[in-house]
Amino acid sequence: MENNSIVTGDDLLLVTGANGFIGAKVVGTLLEYGFSRVRCFVRPTSNLSTLNKIIQPDKGRVELLSGNLLSRDFCRQATEGVSVIFHLAAGMEKSFAGSFLNSVVTTRNLLDAAMEDGKLKRFLNVSSFAVYSTLEMRRGQLLDETCPVESEHVERHDPYCFAKVKQDEIVVQYGRERKLPYVIVRPGAVYGPGVRQRITGRVGIDTFGLFLHLGGSNQIPLTYVDNCAEAIVLAGISKGVEGEVFNIVDDDLPTSRAFLRLYKRNVRAFKSIYLPYRLFYLLCCLWEKYSRWSRGQLPPAFNRRRCSAYWKGNRYSNRKLKELTGWNPRVPFGEASKRYFEYLTRIIHESLRERTAPHLNPLPASGERRFPLSLSKGEGLPAEASAQAGQGEGSRGHTLSQI
Numbered sequence: 001m002e003n004n005s006i007v008t009g010d011d012l013l014l015v016t017g018a019n020g021f022i023g024a025k026v027v028g029t030l031l032e033y034g035f036s037r038v039r040c041f042v043r044p045t046s047n048l049s050t051l052n053k054i055i056q057p058d059k060g061r062v063e064l065l066s067g068n069l070l071s072r073d074f075c076r077q078a079t080e081g082v083s084v085i086f087h088l089a090a091g092m093e094k095s096f097a098g099s100f101l102n103s104v105v106t107t108r109n110l111l112d113a114a115m116e117d118g119k120l121k122r123f124l125n126v127s128s129f130a131v132y133s134t135l136e137m138r139r140g141q142l143l144d145e146t147c148p149v150e151s152e153h154v155e156r157h158d159p160y161c162f163a164k165v166k167q168d169e170i171v172v173q174y175g176r177e178r179k180l181p182y183v184i185v186r187p188g189a190v191y192g193p194g195v196r197q198r199i200t201g202r203v204g205i206d207t208f209g210l211f212l213h214l215g216g217s218n219q220i221p222l223t224y225v226d227n228c229a230e231a232i233v234l235a236g237i238s239k240g241v242e243g244e245v246f247n248i249v250d251d252d253l254p255t256s257r258a259f260l261r262l263y264k265r266n267v268r269a270f271k272s273i274y275l276p277y278r279l280f281y282l283l284c285c286l287w288e289k290y291s292r293w294s295r296g297q298l299p300p301a302f303n304r305r306r307c308s309a310y311w312k313g314n315r316y317s318n319r320k321l322k323e324l325t326g327w328n329p330r331v332p333f334g335e336a337s338k339r340y341f342e343y344l345t346r347i348i349h350e351s352l353r354e355r356t357a358p359h360l361n362p363l364p365a366s367g368e369r370r371f372p373l374s375l376s377k378g379e380g381l382p383a384e385a386s387a388q389a390g391q392g393e394g395s396r397g398h399t400l401s402q403i
Contacts, residue, residue, distance in 0.1 A: 004238055004239050004326070005237045005238065005239065006083075006084070006121050006122055006237055006238070006239055007035075007083050007084055007121060007122075007237055009034050009035050009036050010036055010037060011035070011037065011083040011084065011121075012037045012039060012081050012082050012083055013030060013035055013037065013038050013039065013082065013083065013084045013085075013086065013236075014039045014041065014078060014079060014082045014084070014085045014086065015027050015030070015038065015039070015040050015041065015086045015088065016041040016069065016078075016085070016086070016087050016088055016089035016110070017041070017087075017088035017089035017090065017126075018040035018041055018042055018051060018088075019040070019042045019043075019046045019047070019048055019050065019051040020088060020089075021190070021192075021194050021195060021196075021225065022088055022126070022187070022190060022225060022228060022229060022232070023040075023051075023086075023088040023089075024050050024051045024054050025054075025225050025226060025228070025229035026086055026088065026229045026232050026233060027040055027051065027054055027055065027062070028054040028055075028229070029226075029229045029230050029232075029233045030233060031054075031055070031058045031061060031062070033233065035061070036061045037061065037063075038061060038062050038063070039062075039063045039065055039078070039082065040055075040062060040063065040064050040065065041065050041066075041067065041069075041078055041089065042064060042065070042066050043066065043067075043068070044066045044067070044068070046066070048064075050194065065077070065078055069089060069106035069107075069109055069110055070101070070102075070105065070106055070109065071109075072109050072112070072113065075109045075110050075112070075113035076113045076116065076117070078110070078113070079110065079113040079114040079117050079120070080117055081117070081119055082114065082117065082119065082120060083119060083120065083121045083122070084120075084121055084122045084123075084124065084236050084237060085110065085114060085120065085122070085123050085124065086124045086126070086232060086233075086236050087107065087110065087123065087124060087125050087126060088126045088232075089106065090102070090103050090126075090163070090164070090167075091103045091106070091163065092160060093159060094159060095159055096153070096159045096162055096163075098159070099159040099160060099162060099163035100162070100163055100166060102163075103163035103164065103166070103167050104163060104166045104167050104170060107125070107167050107170055107171065108170055111123065111170070111171070111174050111180065115174070115178055115180065120180075120181065121181060122181050122182070122183060122236055122237070122242075123171065123174075123180055123181065123182045123183075124182075124183050124184075124185065124232065124235055124236035125167065125168065125171045125182060125183070125184045125185070126185055126187065126232060127164050127167065127168050127184050127185065127186045127245075128160075128161075128164045128186055128187065129186055129187065129188045129189070129221055129247070130158070130160060130161045130164055130309070131149045131150060131161060131164050131165045131168060131186065132147050132148070132149055132150065132186075132309060133147075133148050133149060133150040133151065133152075133156075133305065133308075133309065134147070134308045134309050134312050134314060135304065135305050135308045135309075136148070137308075137312070137314065139277075139312050139313045139314075140313060140314065140315060141314055141315070142314065142315045142316070142317060143221075143247075143314040143315065143316055144247060144316075144317050144319075144320070145186075145245045145246065145247055145320055149165050149168070150162075150165055150305070150309075151165075152305060153165070155288075155300070155303060155304075155305055156303065156305040156306055156309075157299065157300045157301060157303055157306065158306055161309075168184055171184060172184075175243060181242050182242065182243065183235050183236065183241055183242065183243070183244055183245075183246070184244075184245045184246070185231065185232055185235050185245075185246045185247075185248055186245065186246070186247050186248065187223055187228050187231075187232075187247075187248040187249075188220075188221030188222060188223050188247070188248060188249045188316065189202055189220060189221055189222050189223070190222075190223055190224075190225055190228050191222060191223075191224060191225065191336075191340055192224050192225030192226065192336070192339070192340055192343075193225075193339065193340065193343035194225070194343075195225070195340075198263075198267075198344055199259075199260070199263060200220065200222075201310060202215055202218070202220050202221070202256065202310050202311070203215045203220065203256045203259055203260055204256070204260070204272065210271070210272075210273060211270060211271065211272040211273070212272070212273055212275050212280075213256070213257075213260060213272045213273065213274045213275065214256075214275055214277070214280055214310075214311045215255070215256020215257070215259075215260075215311060215313075216255075216256055216257060216274065216276065216277065216313070217255050217256070217257055217313070218255060218256050218311065218312075218313035218314075219253045219254075219255060219256075219313070219314070219315060219316060220253060220254060220255070220256055220259055221247075221249045221253065221316045222249065222250055222253055222254070222259075222333070223248050223249050223250045223329070224250060224329065224331050224333075224336035224340075226330065226331050226336075227248075227250055227329035227330060227331055227336075228248050230327065230330065231246070231248045231321060231325070231327045231329075232248070234325040234326065234327045235321070235325055235327075238324065238325045238326070240324070241324050241325065244320075244324065246320060246321040246324075246325070247316065247317070247318065247320070247321065248318065248321060249316045249317075249318050250318070250329045250332075250333060250336070251318070251329055251332065251333070252332060252333045252334075253316060253333070254333060254337075259337075260272065262337060262341070263341070266337075266341035266345070267341050267344045267345055267348065268345075268348060277307075277311050277312060277313065280307060280311065281304065281307050281308070283302065284302045284303055284304050284306075284307040285304055287300065287301075287302040287303065288300050288302070288303045288304060291303075
């Protein structure tokens with residue numbers, strides 16, 4: 001790998017959001033690749049159980065650093081001597097101001113500190129499919145790295161999308177004005193053991209107490225967490241990709257209908273109602289109009305832009321990522337879905353045992369994750385995973401995300 005890498009095994013690498021759903025896997029992949037100096041940024045309140053399991057055999061090669069990226073002094077400490085930054089930490093606030101503060105301001109602080117240190121060879125920013133706008137695209141049109149990103153953020157009513165767009169913009173600005181060597185990756189719907197939202201919102205939602213299947217025959221831009229993590233690592237260390245943007249999706253993508261059928265067969269059955277895209281789009285138009293008429297008393301949570309972004313139905317490509325980094329998804333969908341459904345089945349059985357015999361089960365340890373039986377109750381229109389979402393602790397980006 002070193003022949004095509006901008007770093008050697010002894011270079012210091014920083015992973016922000018290292019204890020997140022995707023971040024922990026990125027750390028594991030770096031260790032698997034043989035890197036001997038990995039610095040993991042975590043928040044002071046983080047539950048480190050998953051990360052500790054991953055780094056346990058290689059503790060001598062890993063440095064844990066706890067702090068807050070809103071502190072410029074801490075950012076200087078975190079970036080000191082670092083050659084590559086894998087930036088996965090992201091805010092998942094419900095307000096535009098909170099999202100901007102915890103995604104954009106933190107990124108600016110990190111960039112300033114890294115540029116000041118002067119040793120940075122690559123800044124890898126983990127963005128999200130959520131940034132794309134498909135309102136003017138045709139159904140079935142290819143969504144690739146050349147497609148437009150969202151610009152009407154008030155109409156879209158999606159703080160996470162707004163923050164990720166602005167985060168990408170500041171990275172590109174530093175590249176143009178301060179010669180920052182950057183790469184941006186945009187994962188699709190990331191899934192695998194540990195994910196919080198069991199069925200990605202691109203399949204449907206159960207906000208109204210009944211699961212509405214909205215995806216129909218649409219392809220879902222899935223990427224299994226192991227595959228996604230390796231794509232992030234390769235984009236961060238490969239030569240000759242400065243200034244590039246890469247979408248991350250796996251091969252053999254299933255349709256929404258096929259995925260839902262597999263879930264019901266392998267995890268648990270439940271009732272769902274299929275709502276055609278045109279009908280749901282009309283409902284979103286009416287919701288949007290009433291929101292304007294009521295002067296925001298009813299927030300425009302359901303609107304044409306978000307409806308289009310998630311359920312219009314596009315095709316997806318990972319060709320650019322494969323050609324420029326040599327990435328190929330190691331885990332095919334058949335094996336990935338098998339692992340994922342087995343994990344969900346185990347979690348559900350454990351939850352049922354706790355409900356039927358609570359006196360036989362100890363209370364969860366502080367910070368230990370317990371999964372409800374519902375699919376995505378109360379989520380509304382989905383935030384994509386950072387992220388993504390799935391990038392930081394407590395992130396709505398843990399979707400099967402944003403990413």
